[in-house]
Structure formats: C-alpha cells, structure tokens
Amino acid sequence: MSNGKITVRRVAELAGVSPATVSRVSRGSTHVDPVLRERVLRVIEEHGYKPSHFGRALAERRHGALGLVFPGLSGPYFAELIQGFEVQALETGDSVLVLASHSRDDTDATVIDLAGRVDGMAIHGGTVSDAALEKLCGMVRVVVMAGDTGPAHASVRVDNSSMRGLTRHLLVDHGYRRLAFVGNPDGSTDVTVRWEAFLAAHKTARRKPPKEPVRVGLQQSDGVIAAKQLLDGDEPPEAVVCANDETALGVMIGAMGRGLKVPDDIAITGFDDMPMASLVNPDLTTVRQPVRELATTTARLLADRSPDPAGAVLLPTEIVLRGSCGCRDGGGG
Amino acid sequence: MSNGKITVRRVAELAGVSPATVSRVSRGSTHVDPVLRERVLRVIEEHGYKPSHFGRALAERRHGALGLVFPGLSGPYFAELIQGFEVQALETGDSVLVLASHSRDDTDATVIDLAGRVDGMAIHGGTVSDAALEKLCGMVRVVVMAGDTGPAHASVRVDNSSMRGLTRHLLVDHGYRRLAFVGNPDGSTDVTVRWEAFLAAHKTARRKPPKEPVRVGLQQSDGVIAAKQLLDGDEPPEAVVCANDETALGVMIGAMGRGLKVPDDIAITGFDDMPMASLVNPDLTTVRQPVRELATTTARLLADRSPDPAGAVLLPTEIVLRGSCGCRDGGGG
DNA sequence: TACGTTCTAGAAACCGGTTTCCGGACCATA
C-alpha cells in the first residue's frame, strides 16, 4: 500500500509514542513497556513500515554492504566465487555490490567511487592498479583475493605451488619432453605464480627451459584458440599444461576435433577441478583448489570487525591425477 | 590521509564559506563566484573530500543503485548478462547490487530487503515467487528479464519461438524421427517456452509428440549427464535439442566420449550462440540470442525515470545453421 | 512520610549532504 514511504515519525504519531520508542521497538533492543511495544508493532505491521536503509546507514555510519571487484567474470570459477561470497555476506546481513567491468583505465575511478558505498572490499588479483589499491586501503577494509599479498591489506589466496608438483609429475613420472603452457602470466596473479612454478619444476628436473607460454585468456574458447596454435604448428608438444580447467577443456576439444587421442597423442592438464573435469573422457588431471572457501574466507574477513588490519591466508590445494595426463590410460569411459 | 571522514561542514569551515556553497561547488551546478569556487575546490582537493553516499542518498531520496536478481549464475550466459547490465548501469552512474543466492525460500525475504536499497530491480525469470514479485512492484521499479510479462512490471525477453523453426528444420529438412529435448521446462521461463515451441513444431509437422524432456540444469556438466541418460539407454535419439549451448556442448562431449560421430550418428543443437559454438568441430547449430542487449535494455529501462510503468520488449533471435545438425557435413575442420 | 534508586519514554541532537528561503550587494534604468 503505502509506498514504503512511511517514516519513524509517522509511525510514532500513529501509535501515539515518540520516534525514539519506535526505533527501540523496531530494533528489538532496549526495554520497552509491553503495551507500547504491542501498539507500535501493530502500526508497523499494518502500514508495512520498513526502516530506510538511508537513515539507518547514516546514523550507524555503516553501509551494510561489501564490494566485490572482478577482472570481468566468466566461467565456473567466477560463478562459484561470487556465489560463495554472497552467501557468506548474507549470513552477516550484508549486501554485495559487484564491479565486473573490464576497461582498466576508468576502472580505478569506478573502484574508488565504489569504496564510498561499502564497508569493505574484496578485490581480485590484477584488477586495480597499485596506486588505486593503496588509496582504497585508506578508505575501507580491503581483502585481496587470489592476488599479491601486501602490508596494507589482508589477502586470501590458494597454494598455486601445486603446479610445480604437477609439472614434475609430467616431466619425471611420465617422462614427457616438450611441455607447453597455456595462459597469460601477465593476466592475473594466479597465472603468474602457476607459470613460475611450471618454470621452477623444469629447473629442478634439470630440463631446458620451456618455450614461451601461449598467452590467451581463461575461457574455454581461449583453449580452443591455443590448441589451434599449438597443434597446427611444427613440433606439437607432448603435454599441454593449462592455467585452468576451462582452457584445458578447450584444448581437449580442439585436440579431439583434430582426431588426436588424449592422452596417447597428447597429454593435457588443468587447474581448478571444476565439475566438468571428472565428466569428460578421458577425465582431466588437474589441481583442486577450494574456490568457494576462497570466497567465503574473504567475505568473513571483511565482515569481521576486529582491529587487526592485515594477514595472509593461504588455502591448500591438491593434485588430482586422472586420465588426461596418462595415468589410468583409457580414462573413465 | 583524512580517512574520508571529512564532511561538508568541515570543508566549509576550512574554505571560509557555508556548507551550501560547498555543496553547490561539489555538484558543479549553480553559479558560484569563481574566487570562492576556486578556494573550495582547493580545500576539496587538498583534503580529498568525497561527499558521503549516505547523506546524498538521503537528501536526494535516491540510492543510485540497481538490483540484479539471478537464479544462481553460471556459464557465459550469466557472465554476459551481468557484465552488460553493469556497463549500462555505470553509464548512468548507478552501482549494481547482485543477488545470486539459490535457496528459493529465504530468497523472497532477501529480495524484499534488497528492494529497500535500490532504485530499481532487474529480476531474472523464475527467480522469485509471484507474491514477492507483486510486493516488489509496489516498492521499486521492476523489470523482469527472460521471464513472464505482466501488467505491473516491464519485461524484456528474447523471442524463444525460433526454437520452433529450428525443430522444424530437424524434423522436416533433415527428416530426423526421434528428437530428444534436454532442459528442465520448470526451471526457467526461457526453457518453458523453448520446450513448448519444440512441442508445437512436432504438432505442426504432424509428428507424434516427443518423449518427456531430460530434466537437467543449464550447465555443461548437465549436458554430459543428459548424454549419459540418452545415449546409454535403448533407442537413442537421432537428434538432441538442447535448451542452451552449454548443455549442447556437454552432450557433444558425452557423445564423442562414447565414440559417436556428430552429426552422422547423432545431431545436436543448442541455443545462445556463445563463442564456443563456432569453435567446436563440428560447429554447433543454434539460435543466436542477443544476451548483452537483453541486459543493457533492462538496465536502461530501470535507469530511465520516465513515468510509464510497464511495457514488454521482445528481442529478435536468429537460427544459425552449422555442422552439428547435419548441414555442411564434415564441419569446419 | 521522606528520600533514594531504577526504569521508561520523550525531547533533542546528530549522522552528512541538499535545497529552499531570504537578505544584501551590485547594476541598470528612470
């Protein structure tokens, strides 16, 4: 009925009490005479009074909202991330403001603006410039996820070093010679670290350094593009190490489309262990990372109003050996 | 420096003017003496004054934010949707609050709460109950996207009836007998309409009604699950019509994993025309729908402060015939 | 009966901008 336009003072008037009492009742806090409380509650019920977020936010000096900044979302990874973050935020009664716009240059200004309407911000690695990040830390509580750790902000990330063990597995256990890396190390912190771990594994195994990575995005379609580049050229690799499962699936689709057999003709690995990984044939060797936990931990850190400013959480990952690398040949079919 | 804690009155004090003048300068609106303006601007610059969204929202009686309610996001469709929506919202200076939580029962309450902090809400079809929707319409401007059209709210949707032409193509042009439908008609309005178009095409072609749909979700992994169900049973279909590209890809992966050839052994079609559709081998016959336009149109309708309350926008779609249905046999490789 | 304690409820200030209203200054014209 009444367009949500009813205010404390109006309710107070209707119930014959003061605004203060209405506020007390609506917050359910301090002791109020049962008779008055009842009267106020009836008016609230009758007129559908909802306290305005404006006024409340202004008075409480808190927005009741968290910001979430992405590099442009796509794929199951970000879906899981946003969903986990949101569920956790709802838990504490916070709303979620997302910023997934892509253009890097105006993003800084947009991000700063966003900081003005939230109590805390979760920022995905590689999304904002260092200058902007520093400014943000001065404005609101900031948690960087899947990015660099720093002194001014807290961070939550996963242990990407499992990529080292996975690479070692391909080099040593399977004895593959030529490995290719698919993913852009300059694109995100995660990929940077995975690429470095890939390099390190080569060094440890005393192999000559691999070729330059195939610098593509993280979507399935990027995997198909990478496959074209890798498989149609001279000297295709024996194994393709992908920055995530999405691109690995894309590479696999590209390989199969060319009549190649996985893993006999070419081995492929991913990173994430998303649902599809265990459903393809052969099923995908990958690294399991706790994406949802990454999101919920971040949200929890932001909602937590404790004084400590920073801290670095590192979530464990686990290598999952399946058919696509050559283990259990023949796959799951 | 100053934790964003600086207020109009403080700036006014420092610049030796009244808060009113500061407000005027910061909004850049009415005529102010250049000398005073300059003085105020310098103080603003020096102390990094940013007007609080609280106060502004309260005074202007507008949040400067739009809500976006999803059934739980995943896949390129929702990624595109949220991104398009956000870009358009930023255009008008609005922030975006997303609600992607899945549990239907508490969602109603959450959605109502969300309505209290935004100026308008975009609601994806099949996300909230009719009762909640009605209540929302009384609170804020509402646009339903990809859902039912109604008298109280505006709506933007795509022309799903192309599914009818696509089905006809399979039945008549290719002469396939047994068609299977993958997707849950009770899951979303889009799928409902596509399923009905699928049925209608059978009736028009005077074929006997198809079997019950394979009721799975809209993700790639759901397609793999559907493939298992369809292909491992007796009497597999000659063609599989999927509710979207994601599941179609999943079915295709499942089919290939079983050694089947597409389209010779089994034809497959999708809906969306996402990037992957043209990259697989054979490339995917599908229906192109303008997802980004769906999002931007919705956001534009919400930002538009014109008085007309409702309206129904129907965006055109286009059948895209490629290799996976049997046209251009041999595919793109 | 008088005094002190406790508890409740209303008045008023406050959160931080915006905007209306009004007085004063400046300029032009009679």
Place this chain on the structure above:
DNA sequence: TATGGTCCGGAAACCGGTTTCTAGAACGTA
C-alpha cells in the same frame, strides 16, 4: 538619486533513523 531587477551566499530546514540526555513515575527502604 531613487527604485527595481538580478545574482550570490549563508542560515536553516530537511531527508529518516539512532542515541544520548533528562524528566518523571513507580517502587522500595529508612
């Protein structure tokens, strides 16, 4: 010089809750 119009800037009210402060009532105790 007097008067009318225009423009500018400050005081104050307002947006809608919350919270502190205080007055008064009720109750218990000396």
